[in-house]
Amino acid sequence: MGILEVKDVGKRFGGLQALGDVNLSVAENSCHAIIGPNGAGKSTLLNVLVGKLTPDTGSVMFDGQSVLGLSAHKINQMGISRVFQTPEIFGALSVLENMMIPCFAKRDGSFRMHAIENMMREKDIVDWADRILADVNMADKRHMHAASMSRGDKRRLEIAMCLAQEPRLLLLDEPTAGMARADTNNTIDLLKQIKSERDITIVIIEHDMHVVFSLAERITVLAQGSPLVEDTPENIKGHPKVREAYLGEAAA
Amino acid sequence: MLGLNRKDFLLFLVVTFLALFAPILLNPFPVGSAMAQFNAGYPDLMQRFVIFGIFAIGFNILFGLTGYLSFGHAAFLGVGSYSVVWMYKLLDYNILPGLFLAIVVSAVFALLIGFISLRRSGIYFSILTLAFAQMSFSLAYSVLTPITNGETGLQVYTSDPQILMSGFSPSSPHLFGLVMNDSSYLKFGGWEFTFNNGYYLCAVVLMVAFYLSIRIFRSPFGLMLRAVKSNQTRLNYTGLNPRPYTLAAFVISGMYAGLAGGLMAAMDPLAGAERMQWTASGEVVLMTILGGAGTLIGPILGAGFIKYFENIFSKINDSILHSWFAFLPDGLEDAVVFIIHPFIGKGWHLTLGILFVLVVVFLPGGLVEGGQRIARLFRRKPADKTDNDTSAKTDPAE
Numbered sequence A: 001m002g003i004l005e006v007k008d009v010g011k012r013f014g015g016l017q018a019l020g021d022v023n024l025s026v027a028e029n030s031c032h033a034i035i036g037p038n039g040a041g042k043s044t045l046l047n048v049l050v051g052k053l054t055p056d057t058g059s060v061m062f063d064g065q066s067v068l069g070l071s072a073h074k075i076n077q078m079g080i081s082r083v084f085q086t087p088e089i090f091g092a093l094s095v096l097e098n099m100m101i102p103c104f105a106k107r108d109g110s111f112r113m114h115a116i117e118n119m120m121r122e123k124d125i126v127d128w129a130d131r132i133l134a135d136v137n138m139a140d141k142r143h144m145h146a147a148s149m150s151r152g153d154k155r156r157l158e159i160a161m162c163l164a165q166e167p168r169l170l171l172l173d174e175p176t177a178g179m180a181r182a183d184t185n186n187t188i189d190l191l192k193q194i195k196s197e198r199d200i201t202i203v204i205i206e207h208d209m210h211v212v213f214s215l216a217e218r219i220t221v222l223a224q225g226s227p228l229v230e231d232t233p234e235n236i237k238g239h240p241k242v243r244e245a246y247l248g249e250a251a252a
Numbered sequence B: 001m002l003g004l005n006r007k008d009f010l011l012f013l014v015v016t017f018l019a020l021f022a023p024i025l026l027n028p029f030p031v032g033s034a035m036a037q038f039n040a041g042y043p044d045l046m047q048r049f050v051i052f053g054i055f056a057i058g059f060n061i062l063f064g065l066t067g068y069l070s071f072g073h074a075a076f077l078g079v080g081s082y083s084v085v086w087m088y089k090l091l092d093y094n095i096l097p098g099l100f101l102a103i104v105v106s107a108v109f110a111l112l113i114g115f116i117s118l119r120r121s122g123i124y125f126s127i128l129t130l131a132f133a134q135m136s137f138s139l140a141y142s143v144l145t146p147i148t149n150g151e152t153g154l155q156v157y158t159s160d161p162q163i164l165m166s167g168f169s170p171s172s173p174h175l176f177g178l179v180m181n182d183s184s185y186l187k188f189g190g191w192e193f194t195f196n197n198g199y200y201l202c203a204v205v206l207m208v209a210f211y212l213s214i215r216i217f218r219s220p221f222g223l224m225l226r227a228v229k230s231n232q233t234r235l236n237y238t239g240l241n242p243r244p245y246t247l248a249a250f251v252i253s254g255m256y257a258g259l260a261g262g263l264m265a266a267m268d269p270l271a272g273a274e275r276m277q278w279t280a281s282g283e284v285v286l287m288t289i290l291g292g293a294g295t296l297i298g299p300i301l302g303a304g305f306i307k308y309f310e311n312i313f314s315k316i317n318d319s320i321l322h323s324w325f326a327f328l329p330d331g332l333e334d335a336v337v338f339i340i341h342p343f344i345g346k347g348w349h350l351t352l353g354i355l356f357v358l359v360v361v362f363l364p365g366g367l368v369e370g371g372q373r374i375a376r377l378f379r380r381k382p383a384d385k386t387d388n389d390t391s392a393k394t395d396p397a398e
């Protein structure tokens, strides 16, 4: 049994079968990549996993518990964090404040009224936030306005915010899309570092094969809403069906 | 100091100083001088500055921090006034029970209205709050006449129970015998300053209200409210539920509004339905935006600014204008007065509208941003470097 078990999940949008009979099992502390052509249903699958969409059929179990029908913040509290295709951070706040929010969430739960205390005097939170910023090499950006950073740094901050919650499952939707080569390599290094230092399961959607083959232990190829093959990176590279459905198309 | 960092404490001191010395600071021109009409240091107007300041400070906790724009906060203002007058009718003219009731009742109203309105965001939220306020207005105006005395407005009659009233109790609003209407006067050369009890009560309440708002801004709760404004998706995917945070902010700002409404009735023992009308809700929006939404001092500045101009501009009439421009040749004098005429007296709303447009277009951060720009001009000397610092700084501006 993997930590994440997706069984027979189907989702229609009007006449379009975005997902059909998706089965997926992700082993604990592994890195599992989902690849596939545009419109294959990868983001839709992720939306189902985090409760943004409810599937028409099938079940999604995380650590033996169903996540279907729960609200996003509840699912997050179970230990699932998500990085979005375009970085979702608190643009109006400073980097440190961005980092403090997941720390508060982790310590205090979904709602707690601390209306009189000074947030900068919550030493445990500030230290915790600073420690994670140091972990991801962003200590020097502590006072920066989050919205004014480069796309790569925003992504790094978003990942760091997810890490602060110590999630057991980290979902990444095209974390390097639209990034310059150097930023992409930095992100790969960061994710490798996270994998080696923590007990964490990673599910990554990615178009960039360099990223996929540097990180993933297993790969699922999704095409037109259903898994085509699932295998190790070595086998996927040579798989004729995959070349036809995906790699071939990308090369053409 | 007082649990504030140095900058916030300084700001608090400035507001305290201004509030305490307003009767002097706002009367810079000697009585009878040509400029005396620009004096604002009389009790009635100063009370309005401070009461609307409190209203706007509270409104800013909701709008400035979370970005939820309520168009119905006047409802709580009215609720506060009715509560205070009812306590006059039932107990006596001591304002304390009334103010307490005003805060409690407006909190309950805000909880109800907020609970329903906050199921939507953006324009739908604004419309819902507006609808609730208009419903409250018509309830107060006609349906609930036994409680609100309808069109006439609620006031104290000699037939009212006033069970705590004794022969010694003052027969106008007071705080344990300190009568709100009483003033002491200071004459100094050509100047005359009025120190009014009611004004000082309001000023002390303003200081407390402002202090609490600084604490809220700097608290983890305040951080969450700013996070709600910045990105609700991320907040959700950080395991936080925005709804209780926004509801708490809504209730707090409703309580501020109720307190402000209560103080209005504490200064003048009347309450009428017109206090709940949408124009009053709109006015506090203008004040907050004009001063600088999301800044600490902005709402106070905005409230003072609007109330000052409302008074001064609406008092200027054609004969005053003629006396100002008497030095011009006759035809030109008439022409100038003719051009200015629509902007004064009853037309002062036109002036306010123009000022508002100018501020929103050129100073989206309100008067506070204007002040910061001026301060930056003076600090320009060490050049370049400061610019980077200011853009990297993210304290919500003072």
Ligand SMILES: Nc1ncnc2c1ncn2[C@@H]1O[C@H](COP(=O)(O)OP(=O)(O)OP(=O)(O)O)[C@@H](O)[C@H]1O
Binding pocket: A013, A016, A018, A036, A037, A038, A039, A040, A041, A042, A043, A044, A045
């Ligand atoms: N909310 C929605 N309503 C209607 N159709 C949708 C919705 N979300 C996705 N779709 C459709 O479902 C299909 C799968 O979309 P999805 O975003 O999951 O693809 P993807 O694999 O993530 O593609 P990409 O690589 O471009 O991100 C697409 O055809 C898309 O247009």
Ligand SMILES: [Mg+2]
Binding pocket: A042, A043, A044, A085
């Ligand atoms: Mg996608």
